[in-house]
Amino acid sequence: xAGVSQSPSNKVTEKGKDVELRCDPISGHTALYWYRQSLGQxxxxxxYFQGNSAPDKSGLPSDRFSAERTxxxxxxxxxxxxxxxxxxxxxxxxxxxxxxxxxFGPGTRLTVL
Amino acid sequence: xxxxxxxxSMDCAExxxxxxPCNHSTISGNEYVYWYRQIxxxxxxxxxxxxxxxxxxxxxSLIITEDRKSSTLILPHxxxxxxxxxxxxxxxANSGGSNYKLTFxxxxxxxxxx
Numbered sequence: 001x002a003g004v005s006q007s008p009s010n011k012v013t014e015k016g017k018d019v020e021l022r023c024d025p026i027s028g029h030t031a032l033y034w035y036r037q038s039l040g041q042x043x044x045x046x047x048y049f050q051g052n053s054a055p056d057k058s059g060l061p062s063d064r065f066s067a068e069r070t071x072x073x074x075x076x077x078x079x080x081x082x083x084x085x086x087x088x089x090x091x092x093x094x095x096x097x098x099x100x101x102x103x104f105g106p107g108t109r110l111t112v113l
Numbered sequence: 114x115x116x117x118x119x120x121x122s123m124d125c126a127e128x129x130x131x132x133x134p135c136n137h138s139t140i141s142g143n144e145y146v147y148w149y150r151q152i153x154x155x156x157x158x159x160x161x162x163x164x165x166x167x168x169x170x171x172x173x174s175l176i177i178t179e180d181r182k183s184s185t186l187i188l189p190h191x192x193x194x195x196x197x198x199x200x201x202x203x204x205x206a207n208s209g210g211s212n213y214k215l216t217f218x219x220x221x222x223x224x225x226x227x
Contacts, residue, residue, distance in 0.1 A: 033215070042217050042218065045214050048214055100162075101147065101162060102215060104156035104159075105156055107156050
C-alpha cells in the first residue's frame with residue numbers, strides 16, 4: 001500500500017493478557033517509530049528502529065513492553081501482562097533516513113478492561 | 114531537541130489565512146523545524162519542514178525568522194477540514210540514533226469557523 005498500515009485497528013483485552021500490535025511501514029523507509037497517545041494527551045515516544053542499528057528503546061515505559069522489526073520492514077509491538085493504564089492509541093510512523101517527514105499510520109486503539 | 118512554545122489555541126475564519134506561530138529560541142544550527150497536525154481521531158500528518166529558508170508546498174508555507182528563533186506556519190486559505198492540533202517540532206536531521214525522535218509538545222488547536 002501507499003501508506004503506513006497498522007493492525008488491528010481496535011483491540012480489547014483483559015487485564016493480564018498479552019497483546020501484539022503490528023505495523024507495516026512504507027516500502028523503502030528505513031526508520032520506524034512507535035508512539036502512543038492516551039485519551040486527551042500528547043504523543044509519547046516509545047521506540048525507534050533505524051536500519052540495522054540497535055533500536056532506541058528509551059521511551060518504553062516498562063519491561064512489559066518490547067518491539068521487534070523483522071527484515072527491516074514489519075514491526076511488532078508486544079505488551080505483556082497488560083494493565084488498564086496501557087489503554088491508548090498506539091501509533092506507528094516511518095520515514096526515510098534522510099530526515100524527511102515521518103508518515104504515521106492510523107493507529108491501534110487498545111482498551112484494557 | 115530544542116523545546117518549542119506554541120499558543121494553546123487559535124481561531125480562524127474559513128477562507129482566510131491561518132498563521133500559526135512557534136517559538137524555538139534555543140534551536141541549534143543543525144536542527145530543522147518540522148510541522149505536523151493531528152485531526153481528531155486520526156494519526157499525525159506531516160505538513161512541512163525547513164532549516165532556514167522559507168518553504169512552501171501544496172499544504173502550507175513555512176516562514177522562519179532570520180535568527181531562526183521563531184517560525185510561522187501559514188495555511189493560505191483555511192477550510193473547516195484544517196481544524197486540528199498543529200505541532201511545531203525541532204529536530205536534527207541527517208543524523209543517526211535518537212536524534213530522529215520526534216518530541217511532540219501540546220501544540221496549537223486551530224479551529225476554523227464557518
